Amino acid sequence: MxxxxxxxxxxxxxxxxxxxxxxxxxxxxxxxxxxxxxxxxxxxxxxxxxxxxxxxxxxxxxxxxxxxxxxxxxxxxxxxxxxxxxxxxxxxxxxxxxxxxxxxxxxxxxxxxxxxxxxxxxxxxxxxxxxxxxxxxxxxPEAYSFAACVIGTIIRALKTLGEAKRGEYVLVTGASGGVGIHAVQVAKSLGLKVIAVTRSEEKAKLIKGYGVDEVIVYRDKFSEDVRKYTDGRGPDIVVETVGGPTLDQSLRAVSRGGRVLVIGNVDPKPQQVMLGLIILKEIRVLGVLNSTHRELREAIRLLREGLIKxxxxxxxxxxxxxxxxxxxxxxxxxxxxxxxxx
Ligand SMILES: NC(=O)c1ccc[n+]([C@@H]2O[C@H](COP(=O)([O-])OP(=O)(O)OC[C@H]3O[C@@H](n4cnc5c(N)ncnc54)[C@H](OP(=O)(O)O)[C@@H]3O)[C@@H](O)[C@H]2O)c1
Ligand SMILES: [Zn+2]
CATH class of the missing domain: 3.90.180.10 (Medium-chain alcohol dehydrogenases, catalytic domain)
Known part of the structure; x- marks a missing residue:
């Protein structure tokens, strides 16, 4: 073959x-x-x-x-x-x-x-x-290839580990990527208010077609803009699909007592983290390793029922x-x- x-x-x-x-x-x-x-x-x-x-x-x-x-x-x-x-x-x-x-x-x-x-x-x-x-x-049938790794992983992040509740604010980093653009959609299907960040004006236009509430185009920093859209409080949850390059901004943006769900890291080198932010804001930083059967089945259902494009x-x-x-x-x-x- x-x-x-x-x-x-x-x-x-x-x-x-x-x-x-x-x-x-x-x-x-x-x-x-x-x-x-x-x-x-x-x-x-x-x-x-x-x-x-x-x-x-x-x-x-x-x-x-x-x-x-x-x-x-x-x-x-x-x-x-x-x-x-x-x-x-x-x-x-x-x-x-x-x-x-x-x-x-x-x-x-x-x-x-x-x-x-x-x-x-x-x-x-x-x-x-x-x-x-x-x-x-x-x-x-090809659309179901990434049911487990992309959609199931996001379900595990938001529902199983992140315990997202309807009406909460979620920030999605790397929102144009394979994981990011589906994270935007899964979050909307759960009744969350979604703020997406991307580095590209062009991609921002496309992201707007997927039901996002706000898209922020940034160069180096986005935490202050994100806080503006959440009455200064910051999002309850961050779905971190980029990792090293954006984590510091995500920790600065997230609300006190918020959750940062770390799905991705595009830069495998060791990273520096401001531990003070995690302690003083009592942030829960949760790693997410793909999905289980339960989440895969739910991902398949979301695709089959057309709830995720x-x-x-x-x-x-x-x-x-x-x-x-x-x-x-x-x-x-x-x-x-x-x-x-x-
Ligand atoms: N935990 C898990 O089980 C799991 C499952 C699947 C994937 N992953 C991981 O998740 C990450 C994303 O995967 P993917 O397949 O979605 O990748 P992808 O399609 O390449 O998307 C990543 C997005 O991140 C942004 N980005 C890339 N490099 C960046 C940089 N240097 N600085 C800032 N932003 C950058 C880009 O978005 P913008 O251009 O919009 O900024 C890009 O579209 C990878 O680390 C992957 O290994 C983990
Ligand atoms: Zn994968």
Missing amino acids: RAVIMSRVGDVSVLEEREVDYPRLEAGDVLIKVRGCGLCYRDTLARRGYMRAKIPVIPGHEVSGEIVEVGDNVLGLSRGDLVSSLIYVYDPRSSECREDSENICRGNMWIGEDLDGCYAEYIKLPYWILDKIGDPGETR PVYKTIPLDVNYIREAHQILESGGAFGRFIITP
Whole structure:
């Protein structure tokens, strides 16, 4: 089958197109014909050596597709089913691996890093990390590729960990990105008032089309502007999708007793944090590691019911397109997701 592999760590030239063997199923596995494989900023971190991926590896962890073969001992899924996947494989028999926190189990194997991923025509995955996305006649199966990593993660951030309440103010940083533009929409679906920040006037115009209450275009600082829109109090919640470059401003903007939900960090170097801000304002800073089954199912429902408009561009399974998409992600130029549709 055709695949794009990462043969070593480095710049985009380490992504190479190859003919590789079909995956061999083991008990519990299904073979999936990839219909959508989302390109995540995390892929660029893995490519640059920050995620300790096995080498060589087929990258890509945001996958949806059609089951074309079913291995032994598979329960609840059959050929022809359309499915979306969690982005890691957990051990369902481990006593440590609890429901609703399977994302943080020790020993989880990350797809596209520890295991081969979806920059390929086919992928094998164990049945227990998959959920059905609806009818086989679904016209946009590719849109469900990022249900877990993007929408499920935002649900975990806002609902499960952040305990967002209707009417609260939320600030979304990196609002044009794959995570950001969907965070704006999930927040609106929860009845929150959304302030988005972006560095680009052009992207600001596009973001306005997704129901945001205010968009702030900034160069270095945004905390004072954000506070103006919240009667000087600051937002109750920040969804931090950028990390290092914006965290200081987010801590300054957020209200006293507020929550800062850290989903992303585009700069993996160690960062400096003003601990005084966290202490004096009693800010709760919460890390968010992707989603669990419960959140994946909710993400699928939001997509299926049209409550979230998936924002993406499709590209072919072609190394030149994939290299270019990696470069756009790395330069902070993306709007929504790129999805490979092999
Ligand atoms: N916790 C999790 O489970 C999880 C899940 C998915 C992704 N992530 C992480 O979340 C982050 C975002 O991922 P993504 O796939 O949404 O990436 P993306 O599509 O590239 O979006 C990131 C956005 O951040 C802004 N940005 C980028 N570089 C910046 C910089 N140097 N300074 C300020 N703003 C910058 C840009 O928005 P503007 O141009 O609008 O400012 C960009 O569109 C990544 O770190 C990724 O690894 C984490
Ligand atoms: Zn992802």
